[in-house]
Amino acid sequence: MRRIVLGASLFFTALSLPALAQDHPEIGQRQGQFNLIVHNFAVLGGMAQGRVDYDATLAQTAADNLFHITRHDQSRLWPEGTDAQSVDSTRALPAIWENLDDFVSKFADLQMAAENVQTVAGDGLDALRPAVGALGGACQACHQTYRAEAG
Amino acid sequence: MSKADSARRGRKPVVKLLGATAFVGAAAGMALWWVSAPEPLSAARLAGLSGDAQAGEAVFRAAGCASCHMGADPDADPMVLAGGQAFQSGFGTFYAPNISTDPTHGIGNWSRDEFLNAVMAGVSPDGQHYYPAFPYTAYIKADPQDMADLYAFMTTLPADATPSRPHDLGFPFNIRRGLGLWKAMYLDAGWTVTGDLTETETRGRYLAEALAHCAECHTPRNSLGALQPDQWLLGAPNPSGQGRIPAIAGPGFDWTHFDISAYLESGFTPSFDVVGGSMAAVVANLQHLDKTELDAIAAYILRAGE
Numbered sequence: 001m002r003r004i005v006l007g008a009s010l011f012f013t014a015l016s017l018p019a020l021a022q023d024h025p026e027i028g029q030r031q032g033q034f035n036l037i038v039h040n041f042a043v044l045g046g047m048a049q050g051r052v053d054y055d056a057t058l059a060q061t062a063a064d065n066l067f068h069i070t071r072h073d074q075s076r077l078w079p080e081g082t083d084a085q086s087v088d089s090t091r092a093l094p095a096i097w098e099n100l101d102d103f104v105s106k107f108a109d110l111q112m113a114a115e116n117v118q119t120v121a122g123d124g125l126d127a128l129r130p131a132v133g134a135l136g137g138a139c140q141a142c143h144q145t146y147r148a149e150a151g
Numbered sequence: 152m153s154k155a156d157s158a159r160r161g162r163k164p165v166v167k168l169l170g171a172t173a174f175v176g177a178a179a180g181m182a183l184w185w186v187s188a189p190e191p192l193s194a195a196r197l198a199g200l201s202g203d204a205q206a207g208e209a210v211f212r213a214a215g216c217a218s219c220h221m222g223a224d225p226d227a228d229p230m231v232l233a234g235g236q237a238f239q240s241g242f243g244t245f246y247a248p249n250i251s252t253d254p255t256h257g258i259g260n261w262s263r264d265e266f267l268n269a270v271m272a273g274v275s276p277d278g279q280h281y282y283p284a285f286p287y288t289a290y291i292k293a294d295p296q297d298m299a300d301l302y303a304f305m306t307t308l309p310a311d312a313t314p315s316r317p318h319d320l321g322f323p324f325n326i327r328r329g330l331g332l333w334k335a336m337y338l339d340a341g342w343t344v345t346g347d348l349t350e351t352e353t354r355g356r357y358l359a360e361a362l363a364h365c366a367e368c369h370t371p372r373n374s375l376g377a378l379q380p381d382q383w384l385l386g387a388p389n390p391s392g393q394g395r396i397p398a399i400a401g402p403g404f405d406w407t408h409f410d411i412s413a414y415l416e417s418g419f420t421p422s423f424d425v426v427g428g429s430m431a432a433v434v435a436n437l438q439h440l441d442k443t444e445l446d447a448i449a450a451y452i453l454r455a456g457e
Binding site: 038042046049051084091093136139140142143144148149150151 | 225389392393394395396397409413417418419422423424425426427428431432434
């Protein structure tokens with residue numbers, strides 16, 4: 001009898017806990033993808049803001065990387081149930097899955113903005129700055145609607 | 152003496168007590184009623200103003216009107232102030248009203264004085280209190296001339312006929328008259344950050360405390376929803392969803408002057424994350440200001456954290 005009670009209470013405790021991140025490796029994997037985007041965006045953003053001097057070779061490499069990272073196929077990175085309401089370790093709002101078409105279209109905008117940066121990255125700071133601004137705008141478009149505030 | 156007489160005499164002290172209680176209660180009620188009366192701006196503050204729409208656009212951007220009053224759809228045009236965004240709170244849900252130039256559903260019929268009373272005193276044209284979800288608590292510190300310019304600019308914006316949605320608040324918060332007591336306790340035209348400020352810090356304080364109302368989200372509130380000045384800009388629970396609004400002062404905040412100004416201009420954090428959430432609309436407004444204005448806000452933020 002005692003074992004049944006203990007088993008039942010464990011079962012209900014498990015039900016009431018949010019799912020754990022390790023149940024969803026995709027969360028860490030897609031965060032890795034965004035970290036790599038930041039790793040490269042920092043080079044371009046740093047030049048655009050004048051934190052570091054413009055360097056055509058470094059800018060082109062970072063822009064090439066961003067082009068390729070944003071081409072990574074997303075289809076297995078966003079399974080249902082990996083939203084911030086279901087799992088603690090993500091800031092991906094449930095709105096993503098409620099407006100999947102819009103989310104996909106905003107990701108396509110990001111790809112376009114990355115492609116544009118790649119085209120102009122070697123053409124000097126004046127060409128780079130507006131393209132980096134537009135790329136930041138593409139990031140912001142999703143962050144505004146689909147990302148929760150940090151804990 | 153008859154039995155009835157003595158009974159009448161015995162009741163008298165109780166009647167007296169009841170009468171006295173009622174009198175004190177009525178006096179207290181009248182005092183509360185008097186204290187809670189909506190108080191518009193003085194004639195002196197409204198006198199001698201003349202609105203300049205072009206100057207008003209910068210005020211509009213700095214004051215962040217569109218962030219709350221544009222439509223609820225994130226892709227809505229920020230110049231169409233149709234209202235409808237929901238703001239959850241411990242008191243219920245506030246819905247930003249239509250403040251477009253529509254004469255029926257917006258503020259197209261308002262005079263400039265009515266506008267200034269709304270924005271700076273939290274009093275509506277029909278003499279009711281507004282809830283402090285509308286940050287007149289900040290705008291009360293503004294220069295009335297700036298608000299006159301803002302009015303002139305807002306009359307140039309398009310009309311939208313979307314009806315305003317009534318707030319959804321529980322008792323007793325749905326009694327607007329009670330806000331008069333709240334105002335008596337918390338509405339303060341003085342600055343929070345005081346002391347010997349440089350000219351740039353002073354300008355930054357004006358922009359941040361009177362117009363941009365940074366503290367409304369970045370400062371925690373007490374149980375009656377008033378900002379806690381001793382926790383100024385130290386971060387707070389997100390008023391409209393999960394997570395926290397970060398601290399922009401205090402030990403955990405290590406941004407430089409360059410970082411803050413660059414963030415308000417570009418939306419890029421010093422580690423090159425890109426702005427999101429409700430701050431995205433703030434940056435979208437502030438990036439229209441002169442860079443010197445953003446530098447002034449940065450100087451103020453650093454000063455406030457000292």
